[in-house]
Amino acid sequence: MESKAWNWSIADKTPWREPSKEVVGIAYRWKSKGFKEVIDYGCGLGRHSLFLSQMGFHVKGFDLSPEAVEETKKSMKEAGQVGEFKLGDIKKAPFEDGCADAILSFHVISHTDSKGISEVVNELHRLLVPGGEFFVDLCAKGEGFATDPRRRIDENTLVSDEPGPEQGIPHFYASKEQMKDLFRDFEILNLERVRAYVLDGKISSRDHFYLLGRKK
Numbered sequence: 434m435e436s437k438a439w440n441w442s443i444a445d446k447t448p449w450r451e452p453s454k455e456v457v458g459i460a461y462r463w464k465s466k467g468f469k470e471v472i473d474y475g476c477g478l479g480r481h482s483l484f485l486s487q488m489g490f491h492v493k494g495f496d497l498s499p500e501a502v503e504e505t506k507k508s509m510k511e512a513g514q515v516g517e518f519k520l521g522d523i524k525k526a527p528f529e530d531g532c533a534d535a536i537l538s539f540h541v542i543s544h545t546d547s548k549g550i551s552e553v554v555n556e557l558h559r560l561l562v563p564g565g566e567f568f569v570d571l572c573a574k575g576e577g578f579a580t581d582p583r584r585r586i587d588e589n590t591l592v593s594d595e596p597g598p599e600q601g602i603p604h605f606y607a608s609k610e611q612m613k614d615l616f617r618d619f620e621i622l623n624l625e626r627v628r629a630y631v632l633d634g635k636i637s638s639r640d641h642f643y644l645l646g647r648k649k
């Protein structure tokens with residue numbers, strides 16, 4: 434299925450302006466490992482790009498939404514931070530092979546289908562140096578997946594047709610076994626299923642996987 438950016442012009446941007454606690458912890462890990470080059474893979478409004486840059490990383494990022502890329506550039510500039518931000522698709526990232534010590538992709542890479550997710554995983558592998566790490570999250574298949582009323586475009590992928598910032602955007606769901614298979618070329622450092630997390634100030638009932646991995 435063709436990729437589609439978030440429609441940020443109708444989104445409530447407030448919850449997407451402060452770095453999430455998961456990313457704060459990961460950033461301290463990467464700092465202690467001496468990583469320097471980080472990609473914010475689907476940077477949105479740039480909350481994590483700015484945070485990572487202020488921590489001393491050199492940050493590159495991209496997003497399919499022109500509005501998101503412009504906002505990221507603007508907030509970086511206003512904060513006196515320097516980075517490289519482009520328009521791009523998670524299935525074909527606009528950066529060269531082996532340019533990243535680490536890749537962060539938070540609430541982004543599930544925005545594809547069963548074919549697209551393999552392309553995304555290949556891109557993570559292509560961009561990282563050996564020993565480089567990534568932290569991503571993906572939608573987790575749960576009991577409700579089989580009866581979810583959203584439009585089903587393949588055995589793992591749902592599309593919401595409800596009006597909103599995610600209208601018409603695919604969401605790929607994985608089981609734990611599928612996660613392990615998808616990321617088989619990486620070393621899995623931590624794979625955890627998160628049953629409830631806070632988003633938009635509400636407790637989300639949709640499970641996610643958080644995955645920290647390393648390129649062998």
Ligand SMILES: C[S@@+](CC[C@H](N)C(=O)[O-])C[C@H]1O[C@@H](n2cnc3c(N)ncnc32)[C@H](O)[C@@H]1O
Binds near residue numbers: 474479495521538
């Ligand atoms: C929920 S937001 C998360 C943004 C950011 N990572 C954060 O944590 O604030 C999802 C972002 O993924 C972007 N996105 C969706 N599909 C994409 C694709 N195929 N390629 C690149 N970006 C995409 C959207 O435009 C949106 O900015």
